[in-house]
Amino acid sequence: MPETTSPTPPATPPAAAPPRARLVSGPGLLLVWLYGVMVVGALSRSAYQISTAFDRAPLAYTLSAVAGVVYAFITYSLVRGGDTARRAALVCCALELAGVLAVGTWTLVRPEAFPDATVWSDFGMDYLFIPVVLPVTGMLWLRRKH
DSSP, rough: OOOOOOOOOOOOOOOOOOOOOOSSHHHHHHHHHHHHHHHHHHHHHHHHHHHHHHTTHHHHHHHHHHHHHHHHHHHHHHHSHHHHHHHHHHHHOOOOOOOOHHHHHHHHOGGGGGGOOOGGGGGGGGGGGGHHHHHHHHHHHHSSSO
């Protein structure tokens, strides 16, 4: 007797990953743009200062570089989207705000510790106080449901 085989069911395609929640729609697009500007401002400023006069104010110039890296990570996270990126950006915004408040206070209380300004000096006064407003705005945007 011939052997009967049952037909194999058609292969089902793998389940598609759920789409990432967009973080750059509406006001989020402005937020990404502002963070992008801050990346360029902080990193270019610190790169120039570190390469030309690092011995003059190593702490200030290093803090400006750190600020630029933080801004870059937040920008990347906002563009990437999704829950994990949103949570990472939220944590970084909180750390950024803590850094701005700490450095801003430090530059007012002990100005001699900063012979040259950082991005976060005087709460970002050289940057129109955007460094102190941006993380608050970012946290409010990231906490809303997307």
